[in-house]
Amino acid sequence: MVSTGAVPNLAFRRLRGQRSAGEFAAAVRRAAREIGEQVACDARYIGRVESGEIRCPNYAYERVFLHMFPGTTLADLGFSSRETVRGRGARATVDTPPPTAPHRDTDEESDVLRRVFMTSGTATMATATLGIGGTSAAAAARPAPRRVGEAEVSAVEKAVRQIRLLDxxxxxxxxxxxxxxxxxxxxxxxxSGVAAKRSTAGRLHAGAGELAISVGWLAHDSGRFEDARSHYAEALATARVAGDAALEAHAFCNASFLARDTGRPRESVGAAEAGQRAARPLGSPRLLALLALREAGGRAGLGDRTGCERAIGRAHTAFGRGRSDADPEWMSFFREAELEFLEAQCWSVLGEWSRAAHHARRAVRLQDPHFTRNLALYRAELTWDLGRAGRAAEAAAEGHRVLDLLDRVRSTRIRAMLAGSVTALRPQRGTPEVREFLERYAEVSDTPSGTPK
Incomplete structure (x- = not known):
């Protein structure tokens, strides 16, 4: 919706010249690829800029526009400064999420991962991590033997939290x-390190294992499945060496998830069951609930409806027991919205599309809008389920909402889910809503087959 009192951006409109909004959007996408950016620019976005609804672009678009028009500034392009727009509280007119979840480009924010280790206060850590000071990659991978203390362990733990936040x-x-x-x-x-204390050694093992799982998840979500499998196995080995049941449960949880996503449902069930055995002594009902849902997903893949329903029932029972001080830190994402989403996936695999859509819609409604990635994921699931349930116009509306989020979310998994929905909806392109969505999708994906970039 255009903000009250929006002032049309005539300077930007002049730059478009005789090109249509769609042609100009295609030029923006080409320019983005030239500098390694990825923006889902379409005619709708150009219209929002020209109408004055977007008074300041996000950082990715800013770089693209300045690349397209060398020597210009945002002001030359008709935009207000980011500080001015934010300072006036014009939330609807800034091409960013709300102030409570400030959007910066992924590449900029991920630089924090390198800076994290500088907080350790040791030149060795900073040099090894940043690759500066003439240190070779091989030397960086083999720091000299040293006593590992609080600073190094805290840096590892901080890196884990930062990765999760950015994801x-x-x-x-x-x-x-x-x-x-x-x-x-x-x-x-x-x-190569020798921990100063036994507790430090335990924390370092746990931190390294959690970091392996976090990096494994990034590989998983970006379609690098063999890399993900390797990282999860590395985390599991670390857990076994350290005798860390919590880390072991987490590694099995993610391994189950990966197995389900890569068409190995029996392995998914086995990993989920192993995770539940590791988790039972830990005293976290929410962890058991998540692992039960992982099992349910695997059983759905096997076509085991009865086993799937039983696992879902156990998950709801455990989840209903509420939070516990024993809940792992990494489970902060597992709220009611995620429970509904995972149940939706089970019914979807079993072919109960309307039931799946019901739970996916609940997930969307319950999700905190600040978690952009999960919101896009839940909407992608809803798009798929509605399309398969024969509710094509509703599916198209949700598909538009997913596209609206893809400027800020870089997930191969979500794009693949949306591509599947597009394939399912193509036979319904005679419906006006579906035709409009498919045309917009093809424009944004910018490939003849309609597969996202």
Missing amino acids: DRHGADGLYRKASHPLRIAYALLD
Whole structure:
């Protein structure tokens, strides 16, 4: 919706010249690819800029526009400064999420992962992590033997939290490579360091294992399945060496998820059951609920409806027991919205599309809008379920909402889900709503087949 009192951006409109909004949007996407950016620009976005609804672009679009028109500034392009727009509280007129979840480009934010280790206060850590000071990659991977203390362990733990935060905002595609570097350093510390205290050693093992799972998830979400499998196995081995049941449960949880996503449902069930065995002594009902849902997903893939329903029932029972002090920190994402989403996926695999759509819609309604990636994921699931349930116009409306989020979310997984929905909806292109969505999707994807970039 255009903000009250929006002033048309005539300068930007002049730059478009005789090109249609769609042609200009295609030029923007081409320019983005030239500098390694990825923006889902379409005619609708250009219209929002020209109408004055977007008074300041996000950082990715800013770089693209300045690349297209060298020597210009945002002011030359008719935009207000970011500080001015934010300062006046004009939330609806800034091409960013709300102030409580400030949007910066994924590449900019992921630089924090390198800076995290500088907080350790040690030149060795900073040099190894940043690759500065003439240190070779091989030397960086093999720090000299040293006593590992609070600073190093805290840096590893901080890297884990930062990865999770950035993934919640943007998805994995722009983050995986950069996140792999702190992981190598963490395991190099394990290999060459001597912990000053037994408790420090335990925290370092746990931190390195959690970092391996986080990086594995980034690989998983960006379609690098073999990399993900390797990272999850690395985390599981670390858990076994350290005797860390909580880390073991987490590694099995993600391994189950990956197995389900890669068409190995029996392996998914086995990993989920192993995770539940590791988790039972920990005293976290929510962890058991999540692992039960992982099992349910695997059983759905096997066509085991009865087993799936039983696992879902156990998940609801455990979830209903509420939060516990024993809940792992990494489970902060597992709220009622995620429970509904995972149940929706089970019914979807079993072919109960309307039932799946019901739970996917509940997930969308319950989701905190600040977690952009999950909101896009839930809407992509809803698009798919509605389309398969024969509710084509509703599916198209949800598909538009997913496209609206893809400027800020870089997830191969979500794009693949949306591509599947497009394929399912093509036979319904005679419906006006579906035709409009398919045309917009094709414009944004910018490929003849309609597969997203």
